[in-house]
Amino acid sequence: MKAAALLLAVITSVLSGCATDLKAVRTFADETKKISIAFDPLLAGAVTQCQEREKFKRLYTGTTTVRQFDPVEVTKQAAETCKPIADENETAKKVSATLGSYAEKLSAVAGDGVASSVDDDYDALAKKLGDFKDFPKEKVSALNGLFKFLTRVVIAREQRREIEDALNHEEAIGLLADALVLYSERVYGGYIKDRIRDNEDYKEFIKNGDIAMPVMLAKLQLIQLTGEQQKLADQRKVITPLRDSVAQMKLTLRDLRANLNNMSDSERLKEVAKLAKEVRALYQQLDKAF
């Protein structure tokens, strides 16, 4: 009787170990992946802003006459000026790709059906055993249940260990994410800042008559430049939610690491919900900007 009670206690304890809800880890991983994906348009955006800056500068303030002005040549020169950024973007892309792949695999490891993924295979095996006339059906069923249970326990334990290991790289993950934020602030954001400053200058030059053009055309240019400034302001606004998302991602990771034994707690879900909220805001701004 005592032995049966002990066995029951062991089974209950093992089963409760298996039942750890990994939704918080999955959400963390999925939202981290989204951050890395959201970064990618900024790479192309930086090159575009750099090239637009050069083209508009030649358009508004270039010393060439209309006859000498060659749009193809201007585009070529702009591409040449910005080539170092386009080339080096590969480096920044590697940073976001590393973070994205990590998040993708973490999500897969924390997958809902990982521990029970072999159940269907065992069921197929049991069905096949059941086709043997001499094999007692009840024994097949009992063995199938036992194998399923033991495999689940082994996989769930290993799964938990893998998740702990994956979450243990807090500093490296934080550094990669910080590098993405720094790029967005200083390269992508740097060119947007340059262009906003240039556009304000162009407006001033037009108003002061430093750029000679007919009155109607001057007014039209002022309208267009004002619209362009609004567009640039929207594109610059992507940086803040990206920064906020990364900051929350780091806090969420810290929370998950500090509570490896309480993954199923509602507090964990609240923490990852904060991250999901920041990432949602990031995507909303991305939609407006691009």
Place this chain on the structure above:
Amino acid sequence: MMAVLDAAVATFDFADQLALISSELLRFRMRNKARLSSQERKNLEDLEMNLDKATAKVRAAGIAELGSLTEDARTEIEGATKKAEAFLKRIRKIEKAIGVITAVLGLVLAISTGTPRGILDAAKAVKNAAESGPA
């Protein structure tokens, strides 16, 4: 922002300064248009364009620094990703092993009770189960 990235921050600061100098030159050229000769205006414009090229080069150097400053972290995270992949692969191996056993049992059944066609199908199933998934 982690202090590790400070060197890249300094590079980006320098690039911003170059962009600002280019803007100052542009303002000077436009506001003094009447006083400058066309050659002087052209020379100033060339200087601005060269400063813009330098801005791009220095910003690119900042990105390269981001790459080198995060290299160890990337190697570490790539290692963690590979480890997670290996775990998922191990599970697929278990699935595969059970699949092979099931297929072999099917072959045994087919041999004892089935037709030549059934045996052939069961043998194919064993081959497929053994060849599917991770090696």
